[in-house]
Amino acid sequence: MSTLIVISILAIVVLYLGLFKAKQALLPISVLGLVAALALAIMEWNSNAAPIFSGMMHFDNFAVAFSSICIITTILVFLLSKNYFEKISDNVAEYYTLILFALSGIIVMVSYHNLSMLFVGLEIMSVSLYILAGIKRKDFASNEAALKYFLMGAFSTGFLLFGIALIYGASKSFDLAVIAQYVIDRPTGIDPIFYVGLVLMIVGLCFKVGAAPFHFWTPDVYEGAPTLITAFMSTVVKIAGFAAFLRLFSICFAPLQDFWMPTLLVITILTLFVGNITALYQTNFKRMLAFSSISHAGYMLFAIVALGAASTNAIFIYAAAYAVSSITAFAVLMLVKAKTGSENFEDFNGLAKSNPFLAFALTVAMLSFAGIPLTAGFIGKFFVFNAALAQYHTWLVAIAVVNAIIGVFYYFKVIVAMYFKDNQTKQIATPAYFNFVLGVSLIITLVLGIYPSFITNLF
Amino acid sequence: MENITSTIQAVPLNHYILLSAIIFTIGVIGVLVRRNAIIIFMSVELMLNAVNLLLAAFSSYSGDASGQVFVFFIMALAAAEVAVGLAIIVMVYRNTSSIDINILNRLKW
């Protein structure tokens, strides 16, 4: 709760710092503020908080865990943004502000206890992101990304809202606890409009997290938006979307699993195949990451399909592993792009010779994406599959394993390009910030992969 | 207030649900078939307003004001979306002199 207030005030402070031309102070103050917010969030761990603001929000352990991971990832994104925004536009302060506003929306999204707060949080996040996607005003791809994202986002919000309205009509409340009670009180004879509302909410949320068949905007938006914003969208925003998804389903709709499970199952399988198979054919690294993010959405949906006690933990670990690997991948991509001017696989040729550290960090990130043991990604996949196996979805796990193997192919393309293809390129100068972020991500990936026990028993 | 409530309740609840569903569907179809960004945007607003109508009806029928408060939130956030959305459309128009979404095909697989 104090986390949310700190982040909102921080956003306004940063905005005004920009007005008064204190450009040098923007980054340190943003990062310091976020560290303070992170500390405040962690302090609320296990405090057994009750719902606050008349039952609007509830900072339970779930909220604390997902807020923390979102804040940490945002800090990493901010550290990468040194000198990045200055290059693409003059209004630097606004970018920091918008990211912070998006983050405050995300905090609301992971800690809501009332459907109206889900909507408000989602919209605060989305509206900030529409602007962020279109930051490069003169760049056509950025414009297109912003317009597509905006139209698709507004469209999906419509579905989500209609679903909320129908659920309100049936249960007469927006409060999650009341809705859950409504479902429990009626083992049979739930109002049919409740089911319709549930399906519409699934559609709206799948749009937001970019699950197939509602994924069409994802690759275009991820490719068109500035790389750093893409990094933010594909990590923090995706995690927040899944946290909101999971929170809603685990609190409210768990008893109705027989009804929504088949729908979500089909969506999951489609997402896995669409993401992985299309990613195979990409030649653009950024676009490949976009499709791979769709497939990772599929793996995370897995844990929701097999909703149970272990789901929260599984999604949390998967999200943490995915976030740090993505940050690494995007950081290296930014450096390579600054050097070569394009984002194709060939641009990574010979990176191992010129920049061994960059190549190593990217290799570990790719291995983690692919789910190779001793990396965080393996632990994430292990827990997600375990949650599914606990519910006897054996063939579903088989499909997921097939997809993981497909994934290995395209992730290894990059590694092959870096280590086994030659290209006489000069060394890329890496700023200290980048080395720091890459080092931190590398350490987190390896430590989680080797000693997962200190994160696996959080819930 | 009682007067308004009884006026709203003079129409059966099912009629409100049907009307909202129809308006919502018109909005969805508008988004899917029209090619002009502004008209797509207007269709989205139509969807949101169908939701508003439905919420107001449910709220009146269940005697619970929270549905109407939700309508306020939808209105305020729709206004924010309008501001950002129109700004994006103007930005695209400045660069391309067109708001037909068929030009948005440079990013493709």
Place this chain on the structure above:
Amino acid sequence: MSAPVDYLPIIMQLLVALGFVALTMGITHLIGPKRKTTDVKLTAFESGIEVIGNARQPFSIKYFVVAILFVLFDVEVIFMYPWAVNFREFGLNGLIEMFIFMGTLLLGFIYVIKKKALEWD
């Protein structure tokens, strides 16, 4: 509670409105001064430079910013209605919360002014 006869006032109002429009148009047509006009006289500048182009041109984009900002700040007022209705029940806390809300809006407005978004040139 709503017999067809209850809608009579609406029809009356409709008739009155239509009648007023028709009446004013008719009367001005009858009693207004008449001029013999030619096509030349109807042009915008009878003696001067020929008119170029259509009057229906896109208007200045600056108006757009003002309009959007108006809509934004205007819509926020709806949150004051329920607050005003329940003003007494909310007491001092409600007042403080509304001040925080308005203060946030004010910060946004100051930002708009500082960014010179409202200056026309």
